[in-house]
Amino acid sequence: MISRPERLGPGVLTRSCPPESVDRVVGEAGRAEKHRRLLSARFTVYFVLAMCLFPQAGYLEVLRLVKTGDPGLRSWSGVNKSSLTRARQRLGWPVLRELFRAVARPLGTDGKLFRGLRVLALDGTLPAVPDSAGNNDTFGKSGSQRSPMGYPKARVVAVAECSSHAVLDAVVGGFKDSERIVSDALGAHVGTGTLLLADRGLWGLARWHRLRDQGTHLLWRIERCKARPVQDVLPDGSVQPGMTNLT
Numbered sequence: 333m334i335s336r337p338e339r340l341g342p343g344v345l346t347r348s349c350p351p352e353s354v355d356r357v358v359g360e361a362g363r364a365e366k367h368r369r370l371l372s373a374r375f376t377v378y379f380v381l382a383m384c385l386f387p388q389a390g391y392l393e394v395l396r397l398v399k400t401g402d403p404g405l406r407s408w409s410g411v412n413k414s415s416l417t418r419a420r421q422r423l424g425w426p427v428l429r430e431l432f433r434a435v436a437r438p439l440g441t442d443g444k445l446f447r448g449l450r451v452l453a454l455d456g457t458l459p460a461v462p463d464s465a466g467n468n469d470t471f472g473k474s475g476s477q478r479s480p481m482g483y484p485k486a487r488v489v490a491v492a493e494c495s496s497h498a499v500l501d502a503v504v505g506g507f508k509d510s511e512r513i514v515s516d517a518l519g520a521h522v523g524t525g526t527l528l529l530a531d532r533g534l535w536g537l538a539r540w541h542r543l544r545d546q547g548t549h550l551l552w553r554i555e556r557c558k559a560r561p562v563q564d565v566l567p568d569g570s571v572q573p574g575m576t577n578l579t
Contacts, residue, residue: 345378345398349435354378357431363423370410371419373427380420380428391416432502438521440495449527449549452500454518454534456489456511472507489515491522494529512536522548 351374358364358373365373382398383389389397391413438450460483461467467484475481487509490502500521505514515534522528524547532553543550564572
């Protein structure tokens, strides 16, 4: 998030998401306007991105912050919460997904490589989302079906570059979806020249072989019950255990 809203100028978002990339993704998704609209698809994309930067701000405050970024928004006349909601509905979430895939890239320099490898991390999180009927149906809540608790939660599994913290790929599932199964949809930016770190909750033999077949170097924790006693001590002092029950 940006803590000083007044610092958000037209270039902050367009540097990361150039207008030509936005327009291309909008067009490929079939969301380009046939007629000129006050709230264009391009502006709506930047509006949604700004909402992510300022999650505590209301619609009209976010509008004030970004309205100078689109020459098509020349007047406040007719723009309100309802019109902004309709603009978001017209745009649809797949446009944002494809825009992320189009612009996400490693940001670390060659000086941040580890022995020639770009170090990436695979991990998951459970952010709460607004408590709406749609979110509850899509993502679900903790607790039982008869006694759900708290807000709906999305299960997000992502690959990030360790040196820059840039998120390179991400998949969103429901609260009750397995983190391991959700992670199987990830594949971008891993492969030759990368070292992928992961915690024990993401271990899986088929997953391991799939990533190794792509040329990815792997350094993962595994559950203690899967590690046998030490078989060898390596020259650098690390140990090489055997492994069992690998499925």
